Every structure is written in C-alpha cells, then in structure tokens.
Amino acid sequence: MYAKLNGTEIFFDIEGSGFSIEGNRLSPKPSIIVLHGGLGFDHAYLRPDLGKLSDIAQIIFVDLRGQGRSGRPDLSTCTLEQMADDVVSLCGHLGISSPIVFGHSAGGFVALHLALKYPSFTGGLILCGSSPTTASLDDDGGTVAPPLASRASPDALAAAARIFSGEITSETIALFFTEVAPYYAAPANMDRVPQLLDLCSADIGMMRHFMHDIAPSYDVRSRLQEIVVPALVLVGRYDWVCPPRASRFLAKNIPRSTLVEFAASGHFLFMEESEEFCSVVREFVGTIGVPQAG
Template sequence: MKHTHRPGTLPRTPEDPSAPLSPGTHTITVPHGPARVALRYHVAGSGPVCLAHSGGPGIGWEYLRMPGLEDSLTMVYVEPVGTGDSGRLPDPRDYTVATYAHFLHAVVQHLNVPRFALLGHSHGGFVAQRYALDHPAQVTALVLYDTSPVADEEFWSAAVAAMERFVKDHVQDHPEVADYAATLTTRLGLLDDDGATAVLRTLMPAYLHDYWGREAEFAPARRTLRMYASPSLGEEPPFDVRDELPLLTPPALVLAGRHDFICGPRWAALLHEGLFKAELTVLEEAGHLAHLEQPARFDACVLAFLQAQGVVRGPRNP
C-alpha cells in the first residue's frame, strides 16, 4: 500500500508527520479486485490504539469524533470507502460488510499495530463484528455501540414501527415530523450525495432522545452531517451473524441508548446474549448518538471497560 499524508482538520505534530499514527489525516491506497482505491483515516489523541468505524453505510466519519476518548486513547477514525475524500468503488454493488472489513484490515496492516481496541457504531458495528470474527487475535477489546447482530426484514420493520411511534409522539408540537416514516424508507441510491445528506439531516431529531430540548446544542452538528448515496447500492444478503456470535472471542462492551429507535436495547440484548464474553450497558436519556447526548457517561463506560480489559492502564485523567 502506498501512503501519503494530506492536510486535515485534526491537529498535527512536527515529528515525522508521515508516520502512520501521527496525528492528522492520512491516505493509503488499497487493492480491491483489479482496482486500487484511496482510503483516508484520521488520528487524534494518545495512548493505546482504538480504531473507530462509523455507520450508515455512507455517513461521513466526522459525527463519530470522540474527544473524551482521545484523552486516553490514540483514536484512529476510518473514513469509509465511498464517503468523504476516500475513493469510490468502481462497482457500487461492492459496498458490502465484507468490503468494509477488507478496507479496515488494510488500515490495520498499514498501522502495523499487533493488537488494538475496535469500536463500531451502528452499521460500523456490523463491520466490527465481521472483522473481529475474521481476525480475533488482533482485537484486544470490542465496543459494539448502538448496533445489532442482524439486520433482516424484522429489524427494518421494527425500525419503521419505532419511527411511526416517534411521529405520533411529536407531530403535534413539531408538524415537520409527519413524513419521517416515509423519509426513513427513501431509496438513497436514487439520490445524489446532496439528496442523501438532506434525508439524514431531516431525520436527525429522531436519532436523539431530546433534540428539541437541546436544539441550540445539536443544531450545528445537524448542519454538518454528510451522507453519501452510493454505499446504499451495495448488494448482499441481510446481515446476520447470530450463529457466529459464540465464536467471537474478544471481550465486548455492548452499548445502546435507551431511546434508540433503530438499534436500541432489543438488539443490544440479542448481542449480549449471543456473545461469549460481553457486558451490556444501556444509556438512559440517549438515542442513537449517546456520545453526543451523554458524552461524559459514554466516555466513562468505554474507558472503564477498556481499563478492566487491560487496554487502558489507569483511570481516566481528570
């Protein structure tokens, strides 16, 4: 893989900025079939390495930035293929969980770290599960955040039903939510990137427990969300690793927001029950984005788990 260093929004240090784990934005090129595809990743913080994979598929990585974890960990945020300034796949049907795991492994190989913690959010949790099943010896600990071991027809039907309840609960005070259930089922692959972004920004209040009660806090983040359309065109069977969960040997923390309409406690419990070694934490007063809604609680849960696994050696710095 060829490595280059490109300017990014993250802080950089003058010492060897081209080193794979130097703070900042990096680009590698990854073989994928006959093509070579650019992939960006972003490094921030110091301490043991934790790779983070964002959700979607197709959501820009920036929403997953976790400054509180960067106090204790070297966070490596993958910018998934098909999003942002990472490259696009020649055939959009190839945007599959296996493909994302392939690109994640390319980052791991480039970083040359023998073992690391892995955090996956939502669809990124699918990728994290697949990666840990395929490469268990390299993952010291797994944080499965607002995700599920299955995304079949029942999963999506439950999400639509939960969205319909959200609409019923909020439409009187916020008439704009009336079309949320229909918007949730929009075929993003028929849109361009701006259209997909508009859908995500429209629906953001449903991903939070109390968007309107904290609108001044969350509105700026809503305006910066980005979604890319092509990843939704991936073709693969419904994600389902329930039968493989007992084989997933790295210790896992399963985190879910109590009010997450799409990957809430029901699916977290399914993960927890199926995993060989896992603990479950449900974060109150949080939806699908607990790291934004309850950052102190979220960070404390993750760091306590990683400390118990020997990944983080001491308590979090004040």
Template sequence: MEYYIKVEPDVNIFVEDLNPTGKKTILFIHGWPLSHKAYEYQFDKLPEMGYRCIGMDTRGFGASDKPWGGYSYDSLADDVRAVVETLKLQNFTLAGHSMGGATAIRYMARHHGYGVSKLALFGAAAPSLTMRPDFPYGLPKEAVTKLIEETYNDRPKMLRDFGDIFLFQYATQPLSDWFFQLGLEAAGWATAACATTFRDETLFSDLEKINVPTLILHGIHDKVCLFPLAEAMKNGIANSTLVPFENSGHGLFWEERDKFNEELTTFIEQ
C-alpha cells in the same frame, strides 16, 4: 496526523490518527451515514487522557474514496483489515457505532479478531437491523426500503428526516445542521448501497465467533437500532457486558458523552 491508506488498487481510505504515541489504541468505525468526525466529543477528550484514537472514514463516506461497489459487510471488514495491517495495530480496541458496529462484528468473525484485544459496540446494527420471521425486534424491512428510495429521490430530505430520529435529547439547530452536513459528504450511491446491506444482511453466526471481552453501549430510546438488538447481542456474544443509556437515542456518544467516555475508558483499562 491525517493520511490515506490504500485498501484496493483504486480505493483509498481516509484516516485521522490522534496521539499516535498513546498508551492504548482505539480504532473507531463510524455509523451510517456519517464520518469519523461524528466522534468529535471522544476525540476532544480521549487523546488528552493518553489514548491513541484512530478514526477511519468508511468507503463512500467522509473524505474516503467513493467507488461504485464494495459496500457489503465483508468488503467493509476487509477495509478495516487493510487499515489494521498498514498501521501495524496490535492489542487494540475495535469500536463501532451503528453500521460501524456491525462492520466490527463482521471483522471479528471474518478476520478472527486480528489484532483486537477488546471490542466495543455502540448502538450497533446487529444481529439484524430489520425484523425477520425468527427475529421480530428490528425495524420493518419496508422502513429501510423507504430510506433507500428517499436517498435516490431526495437525499437531503432523507438526511433531515433521519436526523430527527437520531437523537432522544434536544439538539440545537446548529448541531442538527452539523450532522446533516456529515451525511451530505457521502456519495448517494454509497448511502443507498450501505442501507441495502444493513437491510438484507445478518450477523447472527458472527456473534458466536467473538472471543474477546466486549462492551455493548446502547440507548434505551434508540429508534434506529432498537434496544432489543442490544439484548440479542448480549445473549449472543460470550464475555459481553451491556450498559443501557437511559437518556439516549441512537447518538449516545453525543447525548451522554461523559458517561460514554467513562464507560469506554473504564472498559479498556480493565
């Protein structure tokens, strides 16, 4: 099933709801600068295993509306809340990759984990994607600023360059082209605004407010959200488990898809 959910008077979020009668529900939030389609290799398998899988396109990306504003973590978390309320989701697993993981963390803190029974974070951009005086583990702030500048100057080239560091394992040219096309579906201004958010905002205090079992899956070769971020999340979130992916970069849900799907479903069934 596919439909739009109104999150603001003039903003509609695109949702794909696979196996709506499934035994347990997983709400997936994609990473920057992709769409819910990035989870294709989860949506191929998990619904047939009996899970209800819901993929939403973040505002500005995929098939969702692309307003000029509303790209802070607070606004993105509020969009998730609107989807949860509209679909009347309860006791579900909230799952997020990259910036989607950061959005999931903000949702847990800002909305007190409304409806969520478990949290799963994949290569999440938290607690800070960029290095700070008291947090030397992220990317240099200048590197993200360069991404923003390239988005405004030559977005297709920026997406190609970003795709080159997204995966650790070899990707065929057609697969690289597919990731590239997912990025092109976004609005340029939304791509830049979200990059500004994950450059400037932090989630250190949010981690302490998470009170549900949390699974952290992270590629040790991740060049976007470096592996020390996963260790910081593990230390900051009570009742959390970190599973390193030895043969993955940022795209662990594709690079080690079988292990990824097994770790996620085992966690949900615990």
C-alpha cells in the same frame, strides 16, 4: 491522511499519541479504531466526543471505502467484509496490533464482520447503537424505545417512509437531515443533532447501495457466539433505529460481553450523555490493556 489499500484510498486521521510519559519511560497506549455508521456518512460526527478519549488511547478515525474522504471504488467492492478487510490492512499499514474496534450503528456491522473473520485480531469490540441484523427481533420483555410514529411530526414520518422504503435521492437525504435526524436523539437532545451532523458529508450512492444491497441480507445472529474477544455493548433507551432489544441480543449471545443502557439517550449516546459514555469506555479500555511495545 491516506493509505492505498486493497485497490482504493482509505482516509484516516489520528488523535492522540501512541505513547504516554510515565515517570522516566514511555508507556504504550491502546489504539481505538473508530468506524462510522450510515453507511454513507463519514467519521466527522464521532470526532467531538470520541476525541475526548485521546488521553487514554490513540484514536484512529476512518472513513470507510466509498464514503467521506476515502476513494470511490466500484460499489460492488463496498461490502461489509471488504470494509473489515480494509480496517485490518490499515492497521498493518500503521503497525497497529490488537486494536479496540469501535463501531457505531452500521459501523458496528463492519466491526462484527471483522471480529468473525479475524477472531484474534482485535483486543476488544465496542458496539454502540448497533445490531446483529436488520430483520425484526422478537420482544424480549425488556425496555422498548418509543417508536418514531409516537414522537415525530407528519412531515418527518412522511420523509422517513420515503427513505426507509429505499427512495434515496438528494431530495430525500436533505429531508432526512432536516426532518428525521433530530428524532434519532432522545427528546431532550433533538436540538443538538443538526449541529453534529453538519460536520458530515453524505454519499447518496453509498446510502442507496447500503439500503438496497447490503442491509437487506445483513444477519450475523447465528455466529455471535464465535466472537472470542471482550465486547462492550452500548445503547440508548430512546434508540428506535437500532433499538435496545438489538443490543440485548448482542450482549446475550457474545460470550464476553457487557451491556450498558443509557437512560437519557437515543442513537447518538456518545453525544447525548458524553460524560457517562466516556467514563464507561475508559473503564472498558482499562480492562483490555495494551500490546507490548516493539
């Protein structure tokens, strides 16, 4: 499904109804807006596991502007703030109020921008394998994820060096999927990553834009205490991309936050420990409640 919003087409898909039947009445369910990472990916890799929550909430999967099935506006319009504006506009288009916004990885960057610009818009945030900054964070004495260099093959390290230095081409992205991406998971789960990412499309232009123009200046550390809604912060013990210390920083500085660390997961904790992930999210959603039906 598509909505024409803010000068481009935004793709979204919905899993689950907005109401459940309780006795002799319809009872509204909360809405969860799901924002993918990358940037440059689409929502598909999140669908198998986030879709399991459709019994307790209406799940709205979004392809952010310039990515997936959404339109390709000028990349200068593809900012974190504009993507947050698009989410708010989409909710207005769909008649959704007080959604819970789930952001994975860089999708969490968008979710944080949304919560800061529209303080009372959301019912809550779920920040999954995300970070308040792309700058290095000081050691806080807590759990440290094993670095990529301690786990990866020479080929994977060489590919990662090219990608993270900003060399974003069809060749390096292909190498990312085959050589680097499996290491985003915990060692026991590496063989499950290719099948998950096979669901995705990758937009090289957006990936390059993210690496060169968005990521270098991303830093909301000084503003986290402005977030007024409840936040659930989730991180995998083996996540070296958005490491545990980043999530601890989020949880320490967002006033109404709860931190859960998944001991057997990396960056894809929703897939790696799906049952525990769903249980934790269900509990959090249950504390938020739902807006009154119109």
